[in-house]
Amino acid sequence: MAFGVAGLACLGACTAPSEAHVAAVNTAPAPASFTVQTPIEKIAADQRGKAVLDRDVPGVMSNPHYMLFSCMSLTQLASMSGGRLTQSKLNQVNADLAELSPGQ
Structure with missing residues (x-):
């Protein structure tokens, strides 16, 4: 599924994370779901979540504009x-x- 340049609209909404944010994310427990x-x-940072994206929304991860919309929800x-x-x-x-349970 190709999403074109729709992700350009969020360019201003996505900002580089601060060092404190990165540290907090890296030490935070995995989300419940x-x-x-x-x-x-x-979602993509979790192997199981990435598999769901690849299966259910093919092409979203390989879209050339992925970095522009990766901070957005589906x-x-x-x-x-x-x-x-x-x-x-x-x-x-x-x-x-929802079928993915934490730590599975």
């Missing part, structure tokens, strides 16, 4: 996808993410 409200980059991205990321697809992703 992922949802379509979770930033894409956090729900946010859907609003800019021109109908290519449907509510039905979001529901499927959410169900698949």
